[in-house]
Amino acid sequence: MTSNNETNQTKRTGLDLGALQEHIRTVYAADDRPWVIGYSGGKDSTCALQLIWSAIRTLPEDARRKPIFVLSSDTLVETPVIVNYIDETLAAINAAAADQNMPITAQKVVPEISDSFWVNLIGRGYPAPSKRFRWCTERLKIDPANAFIKNRVAEYGEVVMVLGVRSSESATRAQVMSLHKIDGTSLSRHSTLPGAFVFTPIETFSVDDVWAFLLQNQSPWGSDNRDLLAMYRNAQAGECPLVVDKQTESCGNSRFGCWVCTVVTKDKAMEALVENGEEWLEPLLDLRDELAETQNPERKREFRDFRRRDGSVTFVGDAEASIPGPYLFEYRKELLRKLLEAQEQVNANAPPGEKTDLIQVEELREIRRIWRSEQGDWGDAVSETLKAVTGKELPADATDGFEFQADDAKVLADVCAAHDLPPRLLAQLLEAERSVRGLKRRTLIHRKIASILEQEWRDETIVLNERKARLKDREASSSNPLFETES
Known part of the structure; x- marks a missing residue:
């Protein structure tokens, strides 16, 4: 049955929402594969979820037999405004699903602590991500989401992933979406996950179609989509989708994403939020900009060791300077202090309900373990810094014993x-x-x-002087011609 809102939107945008929802119901009822809906809290994933909810809700309760999992990925370095919004929304989705007898459960996944951003950057000294060394996406986004999907595949045999992606977003996305299409069906094969198929119900939507649907149709879990629109306006942002493969482009520029993202030159979304009244987020922007500055080729050697993480020294060609390695231990300690100071400043000025932990206790423990084993930090700089900045003690557990x-x-x-x-x-x-x-x-x-x-283990000066001497000797030997004696 077509509602007045659906009829009005069909007239305004040319989309036949009634036919689309009937199509969704047909795909849902076609097999026993459960659905996993990627939900980032942005406009596209919200539109897809709301469309599916309204379509499935019209089915008789005994026909709503397949479970629908709403999956959100929290990298632990998301913009606090977005984290709080998603947490509230996931709770509302679960409450509304139970009240309406919908087969929907919402949850979020997070990276393993050993893979988290701060454990790698501050603990192991990984440099801030760049286009050439984007070590974060797989650890923070792909692996947690894929682990959840693989578990559902192991449980059910196969799953259908529902993604709120649109072909009009970019030519690359359109090409990827068409590449794995299965002829005669509405599904595509997942590019990397066996047993996983992909359904993209808003593939043909434009941005205007998305907003028209959201603003003309009430959220079935009780959220106000005008709040979402206001958040986009304040941040001048796009959406950072659930990432489950390496073909999905990194978020950045004007997209909501990780507040520490240095893959892009500027975090326009965070800058816009600060300019539009969220000044309490400014310490995050300052710290992100400092991390970006460590990528400046002229300053890299101020922050990074001349050795690699495995203790080796690597040179390229005839270069006299080595390839920079991880952040220096002293700089890592400085970063930890600045991160904790930013956390204190943010929470001191945050609006009610917006307080957040920029780094988790479990991450601090893992950083402490790494520093002790790799840096010989027996004095426990993590605990000292936490106490100095916040006045809090780092809780101990059974795994913290150290002689x-x-x-x-x-x-x-x-x-x-x-x-x-x-x-x-x-x-x-x-x-x-x-x-x-x-x-x-x-x-x-x-x-x-x-x-x-x-x-x-030698000092940098000794190693580099040895390198220069070798290059000089090689140059000298190559410039001396070999003379053949007369026979």
């Missing part, structure tokens, strides 16, 4: 100074021994010791 303390670090430094050894070298050797204690077979320790000793 070496700050006093031990002083003894280690004295011993290493007496024997002209890098303290980190000896700290890593001791950690390697501690990690295999109690094991019956200790063959692993030999590989660990060899790996540690093979790292470059």
Whole structure:
């Protein structure tokens, strides 16, 4: 049955919403594969979910037999305004689904703590993501969403992913969407996930179609789509979709996405939010801009080690300088302090209900573990920084036990100074021994010791001077011609 709103929108946009909803019901009833709807909280995914909800709700309750999972991905570095909006919306979706006897459950997925942005950037020293080294997307978005989908495939055999993507967004997206189409059906094969199919109900929609539908049709879970429109206007933003493959372009420029994103030159969405009254978010913008500055080719060596994470030193061609490695440990400690200070400032000025943790307790623990094992940070700089900035203690748990303390670090430094050894070298050797204690077979320790000793432990000046000398010798030898003696 076609509503007056649907009839009016058909006249204004040329879309036949009644036919589209009948098509959705047909696809839904065609098989037993559950649906997974990617929901980012933006206009396109909201439009797709609302369309499907209104279509399925007209079915008799006994025909609503297939489960529909609404899946939202939280990278743990989303803009706080968006995180709070999505959390409230997911709760409203679950409440409304239960009240209306809809087969819908909403939940969000997050990255594994060891894969989180701050654990990699502050803990391991990964440089801020760039177009050439975009290490974040797979860890923060693709892997968590794909893990959920794979679990549903294991449970049900196959699933249908419903994505709020439109072919008019870009030529690349249109090409990707058409590439995996299955002839004679409305589904496509997922590009990387076996057992997963893709359904794109708003594929032919324009931006105007999306907003016309949202503003002329009431949200079935009780949200006000005018609030969504206001958020877009304030941020001058587009939507950052659920990412489940590497073909989906990175969010950036004017899109809602991670507030730490340095893949783009400027975070226009965050800048617009600040300019339109959300001044409490300004510390996030300042920190993001600082991370972007560490990518400046002229300043990279201020922030980054001359060694790679594995302790090797890599040169390209005849370059005298090595390829920059991870952030220096001292700079990582500075970043942690600035992140915690930004968190304090944001929460001190945030409107009611908008307070947020920019970094999770579990991330702080993992950073502490990495710093202790890789940097010999026995003095526990994470706990010291947290206490100094926030006045809070880092809660301990059963996995936090560590034998070496700050006093031990002083003894280690004295011993290493007496024997002209890098303290980190000896700290890593001791950690390697501690990690295999109690094991019956200790063959692993030999590989660990060899790996540690093979790292470059000399000062940068010594290594680079040696490099220059080798290049000079090679140049000198190549410029001397070889003379053949007369026979």
